[in-house]
Amino acid sequence: MNQPASVGVVYEHLERAKRTGPFITNFYPSQDKLQRWLDRGELFLNPLGDVLFVLRRDRDFLHLYYLASSAADLPAALDELDASVRETTTVDILGKREQVAPLAEKFLEAGFADLCALHRMTRLGDETRTAATADPQLVFADKSDGNALAGMLETALDRFAEQIPDADEMARAAADRKVLIIRSGTAIAGMLFYEVTGQSSLLRHWLVDPAHRDQRVGARLMRRYFAECVDVRRFLLWVISDNDNAIDRYKHYGYQQDGMIDQVMIRRPS
Amino acid sequence: MKSVLEVLKSIRPEFDFATSEDFVADGMLDSFDVITLISELDKCYGISIMGTDILPENVRSLAAITRLLHKYGVTP
Numbered sequence: 001m002n003q004p005a006s007v008g009v010v011y012e013h014l015e016r017a018k019r020t021g022p023f024i025t026n027f028y029p030s031q032d033k034l035q036r037w038l039d040r041g042e043l044f045l046n047p048l049g050d051v052l053f054v055l056r057r058d059r060d061f062l063h064l065y066y067l068a069s070s071a072a073d074l075p076a077a078l079d080e081l082d083a084s085v086r087e088t089t090t091v092d093i094l095g096k097r098e099q100v101a102p103l104a105e106k107f108l109e110a111g112f113a114d115l116c117a118l119h120r121m122t123r124l125g126d127e128t129r130t131a132a133t134a135d136p137q138l139v140f141a142d143k144s145d146g147n148a149l150a151g152m153l154e155t156a157l158d159r160f161a162e163q164i165p166d167a168d169e170m171a172r173a174a175a176d177r178k179v180l181i182i183r184s185g186t187a188i189a190g191m192l193f194y195e196v197t198g199q200s201s202l203l204r205h206w207l208v209d210p211a212h213r214d215q216r217v218g219a220r221l222m223r224r225y226f227a228e229c230v231d232v233r234r235f236l237l238w239v240i241s242d243n244d245n246a247i248d249r250y251k252h253y254g255y256q257q258d259g260m261i262d263q264v265m266i267r268r269p270s
Numbered sequence: 271m272k273s274v275l276e277v278l279k280s281i282r283p284e285f286d287f288a289t290s291e292d293f294v295a296d297g298m299l300d301s302f303d304v305i306t307l308i309s310e311l312d313k314c315y316g317i318s319i320m321g322t323d324i325l326p327e328n329v330r331s332l333a334a335i336t337r338l339l340h341k342y343g344v345t346p
Binding site: 017125 | 285294295302
């Protein structure tokens with residue numbers, strides 16, 4: 001594995017891999033994300049034959065990204081990768097179910113196991129503008145809340161499956177006014193972290209502290225989120241497929257599963 | 271044969287692509303949509319777009335998509 005010196009080097013490798021013709025991939029980074037991963041020394045490249053693997057360190061494991069001309073090229077390259085990477089590795093296979101299933105087969109052959117599936121849910125923005133109601137406890141988080149927010153997420157979520165942001169990412173999101181919180185004294189009773197790109201918004205994480213459940217904390221956050229995103233036409237989120245409670249809540253707010261899935265697989269060192 | 275606008279509408283019916291000059295910056299197409307769009311263009315126009323051409327800048331506007339299709343001998 002080698003650490004690329006710059007974003008340009010990563011793009012050169014991607015270009016080289018794409019020259020073989022049509023390709024399959026799960027690597028869709030924005031340039032600023034790539035730069036951040038590089039600055040922190042978290043990104044590694046491993047070209048093996050016609051397959052380019054990109055690995056990203058996250059806490060105590062690696063995320064695996066691939067770029068290959070066909071699924072058939074993956075098993076041999078994955079075997080070769082296994083010889084050099086002796087760490088827990090996860091892979092997210094994204095697409096419609098019929099696209100994901102044959103790829104997941106290849107990862108199973110290479111020693112990966114199913115961890116969970118995430119389903120994408122979509123909600124269309126409505127024409128009726130929801131005005132933000134006065135709610136003095138509901139505010140945008142401060143940059144200084146980064147550690148507390150990351151701690152809440154770390155405690156509640158599965159680090160292998162749910163792309164948990166760290167304190168630095170949460171602090172930046174807070175500074176960018178993309179994290180709504182409800183304070184309860186010095187504690188945070190609930191949080192909603194989102195991203196907006198033009199007319200689309202991705203709900204990254206919506207979380208209520210267990211001590212503040214059944215107090216309408218989540219509902220207040222969600223209402224305010226929609227009120228903040230009056231120009232958004234498409235709201236998206238990813239939810240673990242067996243989390244029926246969350247899925248029911250999202251449906252209550254108008255989200256529907258749209259057929260996109262993220263099959264998360266894991267390989268632990270033998 | 272479908273027009274490019276019809277192909278776009280079939281992928282993301284909730285957006286009015288005719289009013290945007292940058293589908294990616296306006297949040298109308300994300301990374302998955304770009305891949306879906308390329309595959310729909312392949313099917314619709316009987317071409318095979320190369321991996322090196324699968325870039326957001328090649329699908330960010332009607333003009334960019336038209337240029338991309340011209341490169342493959344298609345006049346939509």
